[in-house]
Amino acid sequence: MKKIVVKFGGSNLRQPQDIDRIINVIQTYQRPLVLVVSAFYGITNALITCxxxxxxxxxxxAALLESQSYTHQLRQMKRQIIEANVATAADRDRIEKALAVRIDQLDRYLTGxxxxxxxxxxxxxxxLSYGERLSSLLLTEVLLTHGIxxxxxxxxxxxxxTDGVFGNAACDFEASTASVARALDGDEIIIVPGFYGVDKEGKATLFGRxxxxxxAASIACCIGAESLDxxxxxxxxxxxxxxSVSAPRSISQLNYLEAAELSYxxxxxxxxxxxxxxxxxxxxxxxxNITKPERGLQAYTVINAQRKVTKxxxxxxxxTEDVAILKLHGPGVGFKAGILAQVTNALDRHGINIKSVLTAQTAINILLARDHLDAAYAIVAEHHLAGVVEVSRNTEVAIVAVVGDGVLEASDIGSAIASRALSAAIxxxxxxxxxxxxxxxxAAYMLVHQDDRKLALQAVHTEFFGV
Structure with missing residues (x-):
């Protein structure tokens, strides 16, 4: 029987009592599972700050004491979770000691x-991988105390x-599939910390924020899972x-492309x-939805390969507001060969991802994540590109996108979807x-003034959904 890979994120791990919900879900499946878990809510942000x-x-x-203070708080938080979910003193003591070993490892890294x-x-x-490492160990131990x-x-x-890229790695499936499939074979519940893999030297490499x-998806691929839940x-x-809008509709099915674009x-x-x-x-x-136990294992949305243009x-x-524009101005930048290649190569060397590029004769607009803008501006400005007379940046923008198979085709009333969305916003x-x-x-999208994001979202939603 194929296994199901089950993912629990930080939104499922906010309070000590959330462990009860996870246990109830696991018991509902009544079959062996591979669980992939995130850090408890807020832990990764706290580690980044630390x-x-x-x-x-x-x-x-002072800084050393601050680090030690955080790991002390982490121990207290985990102790509260253990006390809320483990009945016997002996089990609580054993789990606390196991967690202490990992927190001590984290403490040594911070001291270094x-x-x-x-x-x-x-x-x-x-x-940054320690938030997940602590979650997986804690959940495993709690499940054992509940007879699972x-x-x-x-x-x-x-x-x-992974491919060895620190901070934004990708899974090396050729190197991983056989070993992962062997390691995750078995009739028990297997808990894997998410967020990271390891390079060929064994160093942790994160899969990006x-x-x-x-x-979870990589593991599902490696073991040929029945589904990723x-x-x-x-x-x-x-x-x-x-x-942002009243009475949004639930989407029962999306294809892989639609889900990717919506997430993007x-x-x-x-x-x-x-x-x-x-x-x-x-x-x-x-x-x-973990807050709706009455639905059992009935999914709200299923994402698969089925492509269908709906009515x-x-x-x-x-x-999203996580976007900014880096603009290159010049009377011939859209015509002069090589400018865009120089910019993209320079940004790539510094690990800066480009969301999109829109060009014209007199400007090249590069869309970036907002927190990459200043670094990208400095990189491009120092290159003194021929033909570029000015480099500017704009953070006061947001993206509004419409997503669905067929957005580039004509609708049943003869108006292009992208045109309808733009007209409704204007x-x-x-x-x-x-x-x-x-x-x-x-997908089709528009960049709007940041202060108009919600208004644009409401106008476009009303255009297509009537509310």
């Missing part, structure tokens, strides 16, 4: 930063090998963010790369900066 503070205060007693005054990339990735046969399997032990979804605290993918353009249900390992495997992703074409309208007074269609088979 690393930065340790680096900036390297060598000072103070000694050397720097954070090598492999050290940074190792430190379980074992932990770390990426370094199962051979989840939010990369536990990608971890992702448990959230929301009703799957919706036609829009419920915090701001839907926070999945990491954008989650579908990547499953695309050619026809392994469905099922989105379930309404648009399945969802999504948006008619509502939205300040549109740029618009693009054609780059994707299933």
């Amino acid at each position: 690393v930065q503070n340790a680096k900036e205060g390297a060598g000072t007693k 930063i103070h000694c050397i005054g720097d954070v090598p990339t492999f050290v940074n990735d190792a430190i 046969q379980a074992r932990e399997a770390l990426p370094e032990d199962i051979g989840l090998i 939010g990369g536990s979804d990608y971890s 992702v448990w959230k605290d929301v009703d799957g993918f919706l036609s829009a963010d419920p915090g 353009f701001g839907a926070k249900i999945l990491h954008p790369r989650t579908v990547e390992p499953l695309f050619n495997q026809d392994i469905p992703i099922r989105i379930l 309404d074409v648009v399945k969802s309208v999504t948006s 008619a509502s007074g939205v300040r549109v900066c740029l618009a693009a269609a054609g780059a994707s088979e299933v």
Whole structure:
């Protein structure tokens, strides 16, 4: 029997009592599973801050005490979770000692930063992986105390090998598949920490922020899983963010491309790369809501290879403010050969990802994540590119996108989907900066003034869904 890979994210791990919900879900399956877990909510952010503070205060007693204070808080937090979920004193003591070993490892990494005054990339990735390492160990031990046969399997032990890129790695499936499949064979519940794999030398390499979804998908691919079940605290993918529009509709089915584009353009249900390992495997992703136990294992949204243009074409309208524009100005930049290649190569060398590029005769607009903008600006500005008379940056923008198979085709009333979306936004007074269609088979988007993001989302959603 094929196994199911089950992913529990940080939204499922906020409070000590959340462990009870996870146990109930596991028992509902009544079969062997591979669980992939994230860090408890907020832990990764705290570790990032801790690393930065340790680096900036390297060598000072105050910074060292701050690091030690955080690991002490971490011990207390884990102790509270153990006390809330483990009945006997002997079991609580045993689990606390096991967790203490890992927290001591983390403490040594942080102390090392103070000694050397720097954070090598492999050290940074190792430190940030500890949120997941603590979750997997804790959950394994709690399951055992509840009479559930379980074992932990770390990426370094199962051979989840990456391409070795620190901070934003990809799984090396050729190197991983056989070893992962062997290691995860068995009739028990196997818990794997998400977010990281290891390079061929055994060093932890992160799969990028939010990369536990990608971890789970990679493992599902390696073992040929029946499905990847992702448990959230929301009703799957919706036609829009419920915090921005009234009465959004639930989406029962998406194809891999639609889910990838929705995630890329701001839907926070999945990491954008989650579908990547499953695309050619026809392994469905099922989105379930852990706060709705009455539904059992009935998914809200199923993501698979099935492609179908629905009557309404648009399945969802999504948006994000995590975007900025780096603009290269010049009377011939759109014509002069080599400018774009020089820019993209320079940004790539510094690990800066480009979201999209829109060109004209007098300008090249490069869309980036907002926190990459200043670094990208400095890189491009120092190159003094021929033909570029000015480099500017704009953070006061947001993306609004419509997603659905058929968005590039004509709708049943004869108006192009992208045109309808743009017209609806403009008619509502939205300040549109740029618009693009054609780059994707299933998505079209516009850049609007940041203050108009919610207005644009509401106007476009009303255009296609009537609410």
